[in-house]
Amino acid sequence: MTRGRLVALVIAWLAVVLVMSFRARTVGTERVLSGRNSFNPSLTTARAAQEGLPDIQAPPFAHGAAVALAGGLMRELMAALEEGDAVSSIGVCGEAASRIAAEVSEEKGVEVGRVALRLRNPANEPDAWERAWLKASRGTRGENPAAPLGEYRDLPDGRMEYAYLMPIYTAPLCMQCHGGPADLGPGVSEALAKAYPDDQATGFELGSLRGAVRVRFLVRETEAGQFK
Numbered sequence: 648m649t650r651g652r653l654v655a656l657v658i659a660w661l662a663v664v665l666v667m668s669f670r671a672r673t674v675g676t677e678r679v680l681s682g683r684n685s686f687n688p689s690l691t692t693a694r695a696a697q698e699g700l701p702d703i704q705a706p707p708f709a710h711g712a713a714v715a716l717a718g719g720l721m722r723e724l725m726a727a728l729e730e731g732d733a734v735s736s737i738g739v740c741g742e743a744a745s746r747i748a749a750e751v752s753e754e755k756g757v758e759v760g761r762v763a764l765r766l767r768n769p770a771n772e773p774d775a776w777e778r779a780w781l782k783a784s785r786g787t788r789g790e791n792p793a794a795p796l797g798e799y800r801d802l803p804d805g806r807m808e809y810a811y812l813m814p815i816y817t818a819p820l821c822m823q824c825h826g827g828p829a830d831l832g833p834g835v836s837e838a839l840a841k842a843y844p845d846d847q848a849t850g851f852e853l854g855s856l857r858g859a860v861r862v863r864f865l866v867r868e869t870e871a872g873q874f875k
């Protein structure tokens with residue numbers, strides 16, 4: 648082997664090791680939190696195969712439902728902002744979120760919604776598992792973004808559910824209702840104070856973690872055949 652080739656090989660190897668150790672670090676924290684082989688969608692798929700679960704491919708199925716909510720919401724927000732302004736669109740982020748969530752639930756047979764640490768609507772409160780993950784996710788959209796989290800859970804009645812979280816980061820369009828004083832659209836502070844007196848969901852920086860889409864569904868029926 649020529650010297651040049653050897654150097655190229657060593658550089659390639661170093662690059663692979665670097666990427667792997669970075670990946671191991673993120674997956675590592677996540678694993679500790681969930682206490683299961685979760686966070687890495689391909690690992691959970693492996694568990695499904697091991698356990699002889701239905702060929703539902705839980706992680707991509709869950710991801711599809713999460714994207715359906717996030718994407719649908721984004722489209723409606725953009726349309727509302729184009730037609731009116733931030734103040735006239737304030738209702739959309741809430742109204743459209745619950746309507747689209749209901750549609751996705753109906754169509755896919757899943758529970759889907761949004762959760763966050765700093766809340767505007769107290770109904771979007773995360774559970775302990777979600778809270779731990781949101782707190783541990785320190786990255787931004789551009790730097791070390793969080794990987795989606797997925798976990799199979801045994802339920803007391805013998806059924807098993809799959810729970811999934813997809814991170815949501817702020818995009819420029821979100822800033823007029825979730826950013827700091829300089830980003831908020833005209834009249835937004837006042838309108839928010841009226842509609843959400845306990846609002847904690849302003850002051851976000853562009854690209855920061857705003858919250859997550861939550862998806863849950865049953866993957867294994869009980870002996871009595873209660874499969875949702």
Ligand code: HEC
Pocket residue numbers: 721724732733734736737738740741742744761762763765766767768769771815816817818820821822823824825848857858859
């Ligand atoms: C026009 C104003 C407006 C814009 C633009 C907007 N939001 Fe919201 N957002 C709201 C309102 C109002 C709520 C509370 C909804 C409710 O009552 O359920 C909310 C709630 C949320 C929640 C649920 C958690 C909570 O605090 O209740 C998330 C997550 C969220 N927004 C993310 C985003 C993201 C990401 C964007 C950009 C893609 C965005 N929002 C753009 C007004 C807005």
